[in-house]
Amino acid sequence: MNTKGRILLIGRSDCLGEKGVQAGIWTAGVHGLAASTIVMNMTARDEGLNFEEIELSGTFIVRQAETILQKQNIDVVKVGRLSSEEQIEATARILEDSRLNCPVVISPAVFRSNDSQALGVRALAHWKRRLPHLATMIVATEREADALGGFHAEGREELPHVAETLATLGSESVLLSALLPGQARGVDIFLDASGQLHEREFPLIREGEYGLDTPNLSTALACQLALGCNLMQAAGLARDFVAEGQGWTSELPAFAEVQGG
Template sequence: MKKILTIAGSDCSGGAGIQADIKTITAHKMYAMSAITALTAQNTIGVYGVQEVTPEFVALQLDCIFTDIRPDAVKIGMVSNVEIIKTIANKLLEYKAKNIVFDPVMVATSGSKLLSDNAVNALVQRLLPVADIITPNISEAQSLWGYPVESQKDMLDAAIYLSIMTGKGVLIKGGHLTECADDLFFINGQAHWFTAPRIDNPNTHGTGCTLSSAIACNLALGCTMEESIKNAKAYITGALMDGLDLGKGSGPLNHIYKII
């Protein structure tokens, strides 16, 4: 059985964060492990509180995992401060972790901010270069690039910049664009567009977490990055089309609409 580690925050309402990751990994019939970076009090409407885990305890969780059940892939989600970012980067390098997918969570689906301003530089300098692929959405790509992303050309320019800066693969998710919902994967100077119809479903809580975890699962199987993205997009499309409707705001997906 393939083992997948998620390093992320907890969503008490179950739609995003480690809860979404664990559901996704389990749906892929893989063994899920988690290192929790923060506890959040949130639901489909908003984020009402964040309690950060100490960097020392994050490090201890990672030591326990890597020295016993070594993961075949790692997904990184919410990392809320500089010291936690440094700790995660150092530990992943120490243990020579493979197949690292980083979803740079900065803002929740509800619009609530999840990353402090001074942590952005640390994220760019320390954590992005450790990952094999990063998966920002439009707003996150804007924050990392420093310019507005409003078109496919902007997506390409941002992806080129981030790829040159990190030397790694960059998947910019186009779901927030008005003209289309295409995703762009850029690696080694090559652009790969993934086209898909926009799904009419307002319940998108945890989509970024789910997609990045699904990519990690496919990488653990030995799929290429392009294959992993394609398979992960097919999985999340099915979860969205299932039409689960929970909560008063932007609700969660049905992660177990089928078992992969």
């Protein structure tokens, strides 16, 4: 089968195939990319949000990476949920490998599907020390930004500041997705490497943060980078992809420069 490139997905395995690396493989395939995976955790859950998880060791995680990098050329990396300092350190070692000369998209994925927090205080601190400076882009929700260090907005006008503060962790750029209170809409705040801010509203078909669909958004964004798009183009096309998947058929507006940003 001819493909347009290869994405490396780092994250958890979901037995239902709806989230984690399985969902990423589907998104990659839709974009015409082959996918390789490094599994961090094996998870079992049901619709009642009962949840069990088996965490894989850092040694085995690095072994998976070594197998992939010996045989395959990677065009982009997408990092999803990690659950321990050991996993974070293993992921940092993988991203520091000189054979990975490609964009890296990191989604903090701090919360599990049952809303419990996947990373404790020490692990969150280690995440901030080891991963953001290795990212081409961090894709996060406002709630995740708050968990990463109290980057909280009291209103929409403060969201650009949250994106700027999140960027101080070390990533080249940031895409912050947030709900607009009292509206069936969300907004993406894009901060580029030069420090310029852009924003773009979009409809919410599903209620709450699940409507933001940040895991799928970050994977679709990574796929667009592998296909040759620049960061803003990738962010826009990724949101188009998510909106279309949620049943929105009207054309979304383009990113607009944040005045005073």
